[in-house]
Amino acid sequence: MNNMCEAFNREILEHMKKPIITLLEGIKHYITKRMASQKELLHGYTGSICPKIQLVIEKNKKQTQGWSPTWHGDDDLSIFGVTNDIETYFVYLNKEACSCRKWDLSGITCCHVIACIWNIKKQPKSTFMDTYSNIMYPTNGPQLWPIDDLNTMTPSVMRRATGRLKKHRNNMNDEPTNPHILQTRFSTVTYAKCGAMRHNKRSCKGKKAAGKAIPKDGNKSKNTKKVKGGKGTKKSKEKQTEITQSSQAPQPTQE
Template structure:
């Protein structure tokens, strides 16, 4: 019992003598213990009904501030050790959600402050691009899409990186779902370089066109034959890039192409034949590989013939990008490193990506400054490999004044090298900007250091310039400028059917956490007639 003048406490367990009676003094200035029986004959319970999610969340804030990804089982164990009672998994989940909301702000409330966040970031990072598209409803605007391209990423990519852009998207796991579209390039050390990213409702034609239109403006427009894109075979992306014009090269990720192709044409030998055709750098080598596919399976050859060669084989790639990349692994790598932010509210997500890009720039610049070579480390490894394989090749100078025309042979293989024009008939030098093994053999005859002929994209000085641009720090919400604009509402929820999940479906050739194969259904075979679909008891034949 509990009222204004007295409090009575008894044990919940039956027949337990514990008893406490407290009453207020006549002057109402203090409380007095009238009766107290401090003996327990009952067993102790580890449940506590007073440990509400609100009470627990306040005490978990300091812990979750440093370990926001702490698992529920760890929280239950922490509460038992710290306070002596056991939380249910449901209590732990609700307490964690409340604590995270107190730390990061409620998911819905972050949309109200989104414009202030954009104003702060644009104020500190001049000439960056941040655009919000919203639905002008009769009342307050409803968020639809957002595009972000930081000035440091924009300037570095346009001035120092090769003109190949990878496009991809990944699902957001937060309350309102959606997808994160990304544009990622390659730096001079063949590492990923984030260019721009955007939040859209889904990966369709409309959202892809809106994202790519903003991206092209930041890349100073599409000059004739200057840019190339690589992506998976999504209909929206394919159609949008096709509309940019015939001079814009669009490569399809061969890994995704093969993933679809092998469903119909499985087998290790078919895989080797397809990749042989994809990696061929000359038209003749590609035709030979395609002929092998035709001889092995003509139907598979017919399906590959439907694809434009410029989309998937190096023999048809343009050489202006100085990049022979065939898989969109740079986008997949970026999606992987930001995975821990993909279930966060929108401002926390954007801040996590910005902080990652800023930290990456500082880390790579510091690492490269300690490197002593003039050519980037990964490119130097390719050069060393080419040097080792050039020994069996025999060179023949053709007698030109510039000492640049050579004929290089090994057995029945023969190639023409022009050192002045930096070309080789194998096309590897032109495709990548890195001297091939045939060119290096000729350079050694002339006494020329091969590293001097490596394209300027791969030089240490160029990559240091790439990472010399800074992502400037921003103030917190307490210092964001107040804006006299209508409150922005969160997007309309599009809940998918079924139980929500965070992990995507794995392909057959991808590794999973479980060390065993999933259960597979078996077809019933009749022991009487050997037919499939019924057993001996229901057999009619």
């Protein structure tokens, strides 16, 4: 994506939420102003190509040192082989192609193509002026549009969707994640005694997991009820000891 596409995408953001006709009118006015302002800048520019592209070409010109082109005898003077005794590339000027693929991808001539152009003493075309040579003609407003006999198109009924409104776009597959946002990771929850998942103390059947020791009777605990004053309580044990001590005490003798 070049700078022109990035600038265009940035400017149309404010028109994206508008109706279709208002959106197109806003884009048209932006393009008209953009082309008019660029034409004013061109009056004081003497070059034949864009200034930034000119810097790239000047850099590629310095890299042509050591490359020797060889014409292969075609009638159009467009087929060349360029080599530096180590690497060899094929250049086709009429098709604007080079086997290094830099010219195909960026549209800017690489050092191999520049060496071929210098060999045949060919001049590049002035395409910078042709970029803004066309104009966009103005259009009348809605009050002068022709009226048709068809039914008026009404907008669809706006219904609010269920759930929370979406505010963020979907990330691309090759887009890096934001390092400042903590990713939500769901950990596996297991029961501590058996180490298995999807159950707790009530539903655990006592299956032994690897490295876990489980009692023979499982994880179920016996529900024993303690009754006040019953057997096994502290009070009942104290009463039993008192009775045994009184029964074992020596009885007084009669004289």
